[in-house]
Amino acid sequence: MSIVLPPVDAPPATKARPDTVRLAADISIVVPCYNERANVRPMVAALSAALAGREWEVIFVDDNSPDGTIDEVRSLAECDGRVRGILRVGRRGLSSAVIEGVLSSSARVVAVMDGDMQHDESCLGRLIDAVVRDGYDIAVGSRHVEGGDNAGLANGWRKFLSDSGIRMVQMILPVRLGDPMSGFFAMRRDLFERAVPHLSGTGFKILLDVFLSAPQRPRVLEVPFVFRPRAAGESKLDVLVLIQFLAMLGDKVCRGFLPTRFIAFALVGLVGILVNLVVLDVARRCGADFASGQGIGTVAAMVANFWMNNSLTYRDCRLRGGRMWLGLLLFLAICSVGALADIGIARAVFSEDGKWNQAGAAGAAIAVVWNTPCRRR
Structure with missing residues (x-):
């Protein structure tokens, strides 16, 4: 009798455990989240x-939530192989989170829904079937078709913003859609991947971004659902989100010739000029001389520009706490050359015609042009 020994470097044979084998998911549900720990389970x-009865997975994409959302996801993933988590550090934003989540999936169909339990998960089956069985490219959970309702919006202000945004978007949308602002939809992953190179990746309205970036007009079906009140946590909607939405629309209308960040730079620059002029006028009324007033106005404008760029232009990776104050000091130091140019040009113009506003505006405009490179990270 002969005995055949395995090679010395061969790994020991292991018996696969049936309970660890899982079929590949047919659908991935991507859930962008921030401070949604209580809603994960x-x-x-x-x-x-x-x-x-379906093979599915859920991918939570967490923007480094301070409430420990990713810890809850990992804890659940240890006992449920359908749960995955992606932790993003140093960047934020719903649209970019969705992009990363979808690109991490290999499922043929991807669905997107919020992590706050306001989207009715019982409608997912109809959204998926519309894509898998009925041949639609995108199926949208709609609050604005028969059977749908947006009663879960927190207040009249949010309803006004939502309705106004829908009316604005419908004028430029390439397809007829009752709820283009929906964040609840399913679609073919390959269609999403073809749209990715053209996505702005900013703001909260990834579905709208997809529609305006898709290489071909997609076949769409709307499925009614009732938008529920938030289960836990608080809404992320604020004025800056609205500004991002308008900037994204401007980017799409201009077909990328004016990128979102350029639009944000322009808006921030205009606000800086206004701040400079307002502070200069206050200094004049308080009896200060022109040079002192322009100097104070320039510093105030620089601080305002830094705050707006940190909060708006670079919202997805904005600085907080001590890093924000350090960033402000570095920003002031780097832009000091532009500040000196601002004051020098303003004084030269003022010596010619003696008009405060015109001289102040000329100096501020020079500073905006000079310091624009300083705002890039």
Whole structure:
């Protein structure tokens, strides 16, 4: 009798455990989240009930939430192989989170929904079937078709913003859609991937971005759903999100010739000029001489520009706490050459005609042009 020994460097044979084998997912649900720890387990439980009999996975894309959202995701993933988490450090934003989540998936169909339980997961089956069985490219959960409702919006102000945005978007949208502002949809992953190079990746309205960036007009079906009140946490909608939305629309209308960040730079520069002029006028009324007033106005404008760029232009990776104050000091130091040019040009113009506003505006404009490179990271 002969005994055949395995090679010395061969790994020991292991027996696969049946309970660890899982079929590849047919659908990936991408959930961008920030401070949604309390909603993670209820969402997975709701998805389990809504998608029973299907092969699915859920990908939570967390923007480094301080409440430990990713810890809750990892804890759940240890006992449920359908749960995955992506932790993003140093960048934020719903649209970019969705892009990373979708690109991490290999499923043929991807769905996107919010992490706050306001989207009705029981509608996911109809959204998926519209793409898989009925041949649609995108299926949208709609609050504005028969059977849908947006009652879950927090207040009248949010409803006004939503309705106004929808009316604005419908004028430029290449397809007829009742709820282009929806964040609840399913679509073919290959279509999303073809649109990715053209996406702005900013703001909260990734579906709108996809429609305006798709290489061909997609076939769309709207499925009604009732927008529920938030289960836990608080809304992320604020004025800066609205500004980002308008900048993204401007980017798409201009077909990328004026990128979103350029538009943001222009807006911030204009605000800096206004701040400079307002402070200069206040200094004049308080009896200061022109040079002192222009100097104070220039510093105030630089601080305002830094704050707006940090909050708006670079919202996806903005500085906080001590890093923000250090960034402000560095920004002031680097832009000091532009500040000196501002004051020098303004004094020269003032010596010619003696008009405060015209001289101040000329100096501020020079500073905006000079310091623009300083705002890039």
